Amino acid sequence: MAAKIRLQRRGHKGYAFYSIVIADSRAPRDGKFIEKIGTYNPNTNPATVDLNFERALYWVNCGAQPTDTARNILSGEGVYLMKHLQGGVRKGAFDEATAQAKLDAWKQAKESSRKAITVKEEQAKRELGKARLEAEKKVNEAIAEKVAKKKAEALAAAEAAAAEAAAQEASAETPAEEAPAEVPAEA
Numbered sequence: 001m002a003a004k005i006r007l008q009r010r011g012h013k014g015y016a017f018y019s020i021v022i023a024d025s026r027a028p029r030d031g032k033f034i035e036k037i038g039t040y041n042p043n044t045n046p047a048t049v050d051l052n053f054e055r056a057l058y059w060v061n062c063g064a065q066p067t068d069t070a071r072n073i074l075s076g077e078g079v080y081l082m083k084h085l086q087g088g089v090r091k092g093a094f095d096e097a098t099a100q101a102k103l104d105a106w107k108q109a110k111e112s113s114r115k116a117i118t119v120k121e122e123q124a125k126r127e128l129g130k131a132r133l134e135a136e137k138k139v140n141e142a143i144a145e146k147v148a149k150k151k152a153e154a155l156a157a158a159e160a161a162a163a164e165a166a167a168q169e170a171s172a173e174t175p176a177e178e179a180p181a182e183v184p185a186e187a
Contacts, residue, residue, distance in 0.1 A: 002026075005059060005066035005074070007040060008033065017041040020051065020070060022059050035059075040073055046114065051077050061086075078103055078110075 002025040007018035009030055018040045021033040037059065038051035056079045060066070066074055074080055085099035 003034065003059065003062070003064040005037075005056070005064050005070045007067065007069055015043060017043065020056075020073065022064055025065075046118075049073055049077060051079075053077065053079065053082075057082055078107060081106060 003022055004025045005020065005022055006029070008021045008023075009016055009018055011017045019036050020038040020040055022035045022037060023031070023033040027033065035055065037055045038049065040050075041048040051073070056074055056077070060074065060079055060083055071080075082099070082103055085102055088094055089096055089099050
């Protein structure tokens with residue numbers, strides 16, 4: 001029996017998450033499996049991986065072949081690095097404590113780089129928000145200027161109409177000289 005480390009789809013349409021399982025290579029994707037060693041949720045940012053490190057290392061050492069995606073997940077969690085370090089321990093290059101220290105240092109560096117990326121993304125998001133706010137303020141100022149200009153024009157037009165009405169009233173109050181009526185000529 002050839003054991004594979006692969007992903008088993010869970011979730012619903014449009015929101016998939018996966019179980020990381022050890023299964024017979026002939027079994028269907030979502031069918032019978034030997035052991036569940038973790039979960040993978042790509043819907044979060046960054047993707048969430050919950051892995052039983054010891055069992056994953058055991059199965060990799062037993063010769064279970066991972067799929068491409070499973071290999072990337074296991075590499076990202078340090079399973080293959082630990083397998084490499086255990087090879088060095090077996091050869092006598094260093095002891096188990098040194099191997100564990102190297103793995104811990106690698107995990108620490110990886111975590112710090114993740115945090116740096118998260119901080120950088122948050123800063124970019126804040127700067128984008130500030131830029132949008134400034135753009136919105138400029139648009140609002142332009143709209144306010146247009147409204148003020150229209151109000152000033154309306155006020156000026158109202159004043160002009162009032163002045164014209166006052167002028168007409170003043171001209172209506174002064175008697176106009178009547179012109180003599182023309183007498184029609186008789187023919």
